[in-house]
Amino acid sequence: MMISILLDYLNELYPNAICELKYNKDYELLLAIVMSAQTTDKRVNEVNSILFTRYDSLEKLANAEIKDIEDIIKPIGTYKKKSIFIKEICQRLVNDKIVKLPNNREYLESLPGVGRKTANVFLSVIYNEPAIAVDTHVARVSKRLLLASDDDSPLIIEHKLMKRIPKASWSMVHHQLVFFGRYKCKSIKPDCYNCLLKDYCNYYKKRR
Ligand code: SF4
Known part of the structure; x- marks a missing residue:
């Protein structure tokens, strides 16, 4: 063809x-992409409207109880693994003193649960980088x-x-x-x- x-x-x-995942902050988009594996964007948006309201900063999410994250994101499936990724990503970003996620594939892919596809979507949406995820x-x-x-x-x-x-x-x-x-x-x-x-x-x- x-x-x-x-x-x-x-x-x-x-x-x-356009990307159908909803987010207000760059790290929220990254987490939403990680969460979107094996589920729909609609479901991710639904749980995130609760998650990102209850935990409205990186620091709060980094300190959240895993059990509470699990309870909120349960509807999206594979929630145990995803809850750990969410907390670990936030902890890394806080420890690395990241205020704005960088336009840097290597750094993004070093975060827990972030692979090439996630990095591609993030870089393309946030930085307008040409990429096919x-x-x-x-x-x-x-x-x-x-x-x-x-x-x-x-x-x-x-x-x-x-x-x-x-x-x-x-x-x-x-x-x-x-x-x-x-x-x-x-x-x-x-x-x-x-x-x-x-x-x-x-x-x-x-x-x-
Ligand atoms: S909808 Fe998909 S499977 Fe069906 S003809 Fe079009 S490309 Fe092929």
């Missing part, structure tokens, strides 16, 4: 795709459209996409692919009937 076909279609469907939606869509192979790792998919998509569009395409995967090319029952990419889609061809 010509990459321009995909990009044009995404622009038509989602001209204003490969989450479950981006990976699924890329494989279905044969932009990546079934056994490609997220890092390989990221490199394949970066090779084909102009750098200036990386961040926007990331958000658009997330929207496309979340609302149209869903894991179960994708809306193939109304999708203009049918002719290029391996999943659709196989299903027929």
Whole structure:
């Protein structure tokens, strides 16, 4: 498939795709991205409206009881592990005297629970850095459209996409692919009937 076909279609469907996680402070976004693994942004926003109101500073979250964090974020799943990450990240930021999270991938990825995908989303949203974060939606869509192979790792998919998509569009395409995967090319029952990419889609061809 010509990459321009995909990009044009995404622009038509989602001209204003943005990060749907809600946050007021930069560290709140970082924590929200960590929390968003294996759940929906909507659920993360719901628990965070409680968490970030009760603990409205980095210091307060760093000193919060793990049990209380767990009770608040329970609805998002894998909450025990995520609660530990939340507390440990805040403790590191307080200990390192971080007032504003830096535009520094190495530092971000040194924080507990923060991997390349989380750093990519954070850097792209907060610092407008060109990046393609490969989450479950981006990976699924890329494989279905044969932009990546079934056994490609997220890092390989990221490199394949970066090779084909102009750098200036990386961040926007990331958000658009997330929207496309979340609302149209869903894991179960994708809306193939109304999708203009049918002719290029391996999943659709196989299903027929
Ligand atoms: S045809 Fe279906 S599976 Fe293929 S990209 Fe479109 S929505 Fe996704």
